[in-house]
Amino acid sequence: MAVVYYVRRLSSGRDEDGSRYDPGLAILEFGRAFPNEAIRSLHVTADGGAIFVRLHGNKAGFMKSHRNHFACHLIHPGRVRVQPLTSAKGFTVEFLDSPTQSGTYVFDTEKEAAEVSLWLLDNYVAIAERDEGEGAPAAGLSSDPAS
Template identity: 60%
Template sequence: MSYFVWAVILVIVLLLAWFSTRMSKQEEDDDLHDTGLAILEFGRAFPNEAIRALHATANGQAVFVRLHDNKAGFMRHMRNHYACHLIEPGTVRVRPLAKDTDFAVEFLDAPFHNGEFTFATPQQAAEVSLWLLGNYVAPSDIEVAETQGKATS
């Protein structure tokens, strides 16, 4: 009889330990959606860049950042930290996918960040894709195009 009681107690302790580790894992996953943490991590990586807006993907594994001078940034969750990337003009390609909340991104200067990203709403996906596409053309190319436009008028 006493072996049975000890076996039940052992099973209860093991279940409590399993549930407590699952709960702490859930809390860590919830931290991924913390925009304050994302702002701090990006600010630590790029202290001279001012953030205008940011949008996290639906699963919280990636955050796209819009910066003050219409540049863009990208953050990907890597186990226990964010890998931050400043997107240089002309180094990103965006391709739409079947659903209007999804698109694929190819980073020409950081291919390990390439992937397909899903957002909570189509509006978020559209806004982020516009940030990335607006960042596609280098400012010097815009100045040349404006100069040529003024010369032809």
């Protein structure tokens, strides 16, 4: 009976291509990597290969799936560039602090892609406003392909 439960549990989280997305595992792994960060929401790409993490305090995180574990990192304000795709369901991200995680990410819906890009922008704008008060120039997020 235990074998049946284990097999059923493993197969229930599999997509048609055999990959797994387990939100509980994602939350645990991000919590292990960054125990002082409070997760507000998770946004999974269409293929389940990456998760954008919205955190409290206008912070953001990113998780890339590597089969049975995730590579986690915080997205520091001003250290990410986002370029829209011609299809509105995704965008290309350049992580300046973690270039190996950069890439093109597509979501299930245009609404989800817009939401993620907006809170990435909010993360950037919040730090830009703070820097503006300190007299430092802001850099990073751009929706203009020429920049």
